[in-house]
Amino acid sequence: MSKPKVAFYWCASCGGCEEAVVDLADAILGVVEAVDIVFWPVALDFKRSDVESLYDGELAACFINGGIRTSEQEEMAALLRRKAQAVIAFGSCSHLGGIPGLANLYSRESILNRVYLEAPSVDNRDRVLPKERSEADEGMLTLPAFSDSVRTLDQTIEVDYYLPGCPPPVTLIVNAVNALLSGNLPPKGTVLTGDKALCSECPRNATKPEKLSLKELKRPHQLIIDSKTCLLNQGVLCLGPATRCGCNAACLSANMPCTGCLGPTSHVKDYGAKALSAIASLLDSNEAEEIATLAQRIPDPAGTFYRYSLPASLLHHRAGNGRT
Amino acid sequence: MVQQPHQRRIKYQAELDSDFGRQIAAMPGGEKVYSCIQCGACSGICPMSIYMDYSPRRIIAMIRAGMKNDALRSQTVWLCASCYACSVICPRQIKITDLMYALKQRAIQEGAYPKRFPIPVLAREFFQTVQRDGRTSEGRLIARVYLRTNPWRLLKQASLGYRLLRHGRMSMRRESIRSREELQTLLRSVG
């Protein structure tokens, strides 16, 4: 019997997820042993036509990282969906939108203007903006369409499983691949990690005080962080309580707060809103002005609470009323 | 004493302006006329009420009843010295002094004030002077009011005027501001 065929693809992402696959190190050999990788643009020279030539459902699984911003990404996602029995959203960007998803705080126009006209390093005297079709000596040139917002993978195609994280922790990937190979799969739609928040596996949780309250909020560079005690108790905004476990508190072992890349637990509809509610509840004041002052210590609340999940949020994108 | 013929004391509904109360209630100061409980504290504290034809309390009752003519033609509103004692004591926080202003304006608009009664004339003269010059000069103002109402009194007051002049307390100089046009533009734009 031939080995199951799998594909890897990337959309709007940074490439870190690909690195994570490479980081599997020894484990990757096992994977290669067990499956046949038929499509992996970052590592292997297969073309879109190769995928198109597969029959529908021929891929046992397809791992897609990155959010969906362009028409090309959308087409490829649809194509791979058709060819794969199981689609796994791989990494924060395809799971929740990820860092590129923060672009949803800006309109399409302002992004293009910024990148092609306004950025200090740009030299574009003719004020040329990319166009989907442009005449050239060589004939008609085309570019993928740049859509209005970044979408998560499951806002584009049906997704079977999610491998969360930025990038997904190695153990989670290995467990996922093993589950796929063994056919021992959880219900469709599952996020392939535990369904508790990070505090459950954080060694610092034992140091939580009886009543947690935030008298002040500091950013990591503004203090010397004690390496043993709970960061919230030190006044550092750690999103561990709101974020899924599975990374073994990796950032915390590097003495940095959790920023939420594994996303919410299954009982939370909107990661950022819920994290905001939890953190705000802890602000240690009952005076409106004092609360406002404390809240202002979080200079960029959207970026803080939705760092990895803006497109998956209830609001998804900046409202149309706004001017910017 | 001369026996007065019996004066009829009755008000027919047809003589009333049923909308008058609402109109006054819509003017600054009139907001709370419908809150009045007729306790009379305003009239009790008012230093002038003993000279008025209707006490402030009765004026409010008349407004609510729609007795527009009687209210506007009463001397009461013109005898109000704007001391605000009533506004402060009113248990319903009716701004009675401001209400009197509202009635004065209505009376002047409708030409319904007591004729040759000097106060409305003073008001009008004052208004015109300020409208023109931006300031008033007391001496000139008083002289003009007396001329228009009771020239005889001006003569009687002459000695007082003389004393004021002598003590440097009155000038017949016309006071005026620099930006008179600016002021007039402003005043035209409001109202």
Next chain:
Amino acid sequence: MDEQFEPKLIGILCNWCSYMAADLVGTSRIRYAPNIRIIRVMCSGRIESQLILWAFRSGADGVLIGGCNPGDCHYQEGNYKALRRVTLLKQMLPQFGIEPERLRLDWICASCAEEMRKTVEGFTAQIRNLGPLRLQTPPLLKPIKIEMEVSRHVEA
């Protein structure tokens, strides 16, 4: 605009003060604009950002939260917790192009019928002035849990 924009408003009120006030407005037969839909919770401290954003997402142009006066919370300090969340959320809303005025937190005591009316009228007028909230949600929404469960049930 030919026709006056009629905003859709959600009011989430605490059981003990602001909902009582809303009841009292009714028993006092005081009229107010019909735009608001009132949801009752036990305490404003139960209200959190997900509910508020969900209301916006579901089409609300404004969300009013009513709690007890400071110090009067039936559950000691729930209203302060609401205040903390609303303060931080209001700080974030402009980043999403949402005017913070679309979210309003008011303390309305159980006997404050007139204040309740004023609040609702004022809020309705304010949101009417702001115009509709135009959210840009993607064409293919992540299937929300409710629909999944309902549809699952229908299959069953």
Next chain:
Amino acid sequence: MSGFNSSTNGHPPRIGVFICHCGTNIAGKVNVPEVVEFARTLPFVAVAKEYKYMCSDPGQEMIKHDIQQYGLTRLLVAACSPHIHEETFRKVASEASINPFLFQMVNIRELVSWVTEDGHEATEKAKAMIRAAAKRVLFHDELEPKKYPVKPGVVVVGGGIAGIHAALVMADAGERVYLVEREPSIGGHMAMFDKTFPTLDCAACILTPKMTTVRRHPNITVLSYSEVVEVSGFVGNFKVKVKKKPRYVVEEKCVGCYECIEACVFKEPRFPNEFDLGLGKRKPIYVPFPQAVPPVPMIDPETCIQFRTGKCPKGCVNACGDRDGIDFDQKDEIVELEVGGIIVATGFDTFDASRLPYYGYGIYPNVYTGLEVERLLNASGPTGGEVLLRNGQKPQSVGIIHCVGSRDENTNRWCSRVCCMYSLKLAHLMKERTGAEVYNFYIDIRAPGKGYEEFYDRLLQEGVHFIRGKVAEVSDWAMTPDEENRLVIRVEDTLIGMVRRIPVDMVILSVGLEPQRDAQEVTKLFNISCSTGNWFMERHPKLAPVSTMSAGIYLAGACQGPKDIPDTVAQAGAAAAEVLALTHKSVIEVEPNTAFIDERYCSGCQICVGLCPYSAIYYDEEKKVAVLNEPLCLGCGVCAAACPSGAAQQHLFQDEQLYAEIEGALVGVG
């Protein structure tokens, strides 16, 4: 997790929607038939019906019948506020064997028909709210009301006539009562009065026997000179901490002989007696008034030589002798009580007349408040019942000014309800005792009680003057010779239409009633609310006038609003009956809107632990999760809102239920 699967055994839910006309209250504005048609189109609605009065017996029977006939599994009633009939319809559901919590009440009266001008708008709003409820009810779970045993015993806070009467009623019914009074003696304001209107009974004659009965009653413990400092727990299970302030005379050892007072180093009373409002004098060791209960003296450390210098011959200690009742080292003592119910009967305060300087109180010595005059008239008062001016003379004329600090937006808006009658009473007594001319200055005479109007008529016959007008000022500024050296009352006699100046020798200000100065703190202590003006708020102005929004806590007397003695006693009896109805149950059912924590999803982050106002959540070190101690949870939902992983939820207000309701209220609305 929530969801309707669990409770319907996999069968699709069947919702019944019942829409009430409430006579014309709803149907006069909302197009009910249209709403019924609309309800029928909603998912899972099996039946939708309307009825004139859904809360009536036929209405209830119809619902029960339809539940059986249509096999309904969820129930929705659109009618009035859940605060009025939620319980009624839950019972209906329950009797028709649907779990009562698979029911949702939609308030289309208070929130719709009564507040909406336009009929079409009202109809649309009613539809939206019904759609919201129909979505929400799908996510309801079967719940059982929480049941807790009820502890016996009642704390009555306030030992005025309200507290005394309530305590006696309950004690006679066999209930254990703790009567807490912050003054040294029970009796309250009534003990200060001379006579009571309109019957002119002597206040002491009708009150002191009751006070004595309280003291002797085996079921009543009087905690005088004591204050409630903490209340925790919930209906049927309150814990009340009471602070007993030191009297420096040991209550248990005192026999009430008062020899200590006799023996005090101060031979004559020198210090203003609080009970006589400073008009009389007392010693540093004293009983506030002769009939005080308990009849135990107390020492005022502010004036006692021993406390001030430590060098007193201590006549009191010697006089007490072997009984050893004096204890200068007495400290605050905290008593902890466990009871099933609480009656708050903290009474009122009188308006501070010095807030209105134009009435001259505190400026002119012969301006008194009504309460001060009660003491002057009282036979056991500072003057032995003789009414004398400060210069020792009898007044020839007296002006009584009504509505001082009442019916006035600058002070208190309300009518204090008792001032007219007590002014009439004082007018009668003044006339009777001094023969003076008595002038009453009133805005309106309010005499609506039994025998009150008759009393007013009696006063008119007695020749007391009544002048309709709110007094503008009291001054010592004379315009005429007969005004010299007297107080002049200036007023518009509104019936004559003239301003009058009336010189009098004495002015009595009929000060209004106000909530106790610390009413706000008391509400916080007992978790009850205040209505406008800080009077304590009843659960319903007509149907639950002695209950509060906090189950198990009841109101009696003037703390709820100005009241005269008959009304106070009636209300105290009502409160006593309500408490007895509670404590005579063996168990109490409590709304199951408590929180719950699904430990499968709890990461043990403990955010909820610190936020819970009742310390109902603790962290289980073994399991590393937060655990709810359910009996302590009062169901605010703060934990559910703050839980960052959604593990903490609140019954009846779960996330999914609220999402469904919000969405239903909005989506599809025109």
Next chain:
Amino acid sequence: MDYLYYPGCSSKGNGIAYEESLKAVFDALDVRMDELPDWNCCGATSYMSVDEWKAVALAARNLGLAERQADGKDGVDMIAACSACYLGLIRAQRYITDYPELGKQVTAGLEAVGISFKNRVRIRHPLDVLMNDIGTERIASRVKHKLAGMKVACYYGCQIVRPYATFDDQQSPVMMDRLMAAIGAETVNWPLKTRCCGGSLSGTVPETGLRLSFILLKEAKKRGADVVATACPLCQFNLECNQGEMRRLFGESLDLPVVYFTQLMGLAFGLPSRALGIQRLFIPLPAHLLSRVQEGGRNVRV
């Protein structure tokens, strides 16, 4: 500049001594007070009777001009010494906030003539500034000759505390009494200190208007006052200059001096009487009183 100063029309005529003494006293206390450039009438009583909105606009122009002087500071304190001006300016501010439509028109009207307006001026009465900003301690330390033995009836009049009491009790004000105590004078207990003097009625309906003044003076005299101290040019005029007319009307001669409270302060500070406008009084201060107030080197001219 410590304060802006709004003089009002009276200060250039009948009330000139008020302005003179006020300036002298403020100078002596080292408090700077700059006159508002090109101020106009406050829109007082009479104007209000004709057109309320224009009256508010009139007052608002002064407020706008004051804001211009604020040099970008958030708000500015402007002293209005005349009671009618004080009230007129404050009332305009209240009307602008209480009646938004009026506020909108006035603000727009001002902007159209180039005056930006935010309604941020604080209108202050000299009594308010003296008692609450400068304080009795500083005032007392400046006193050279205590006005010992001088019995003063403090007359506040109506409009500085009513209806918008901002710095004193509206029913029984005390600031002037305390100020007089600070300069060593004795004040008489007098229940009429806020009762109306008849205001503008004394000129228009003298028989009734003057009666009010007469009652006040008579009672002050009865209670042993040597002098009445006022804080308003109109009150001072009514109470002092009309005493002759009162004698004619009511047949009783009062001869009670009526001065501005600032004049008494100046005397206590030892300032030259001319600088205080003492010579402008119709009824001179009795020599026996003045003689107790030693004047620095010069004789008091009466």
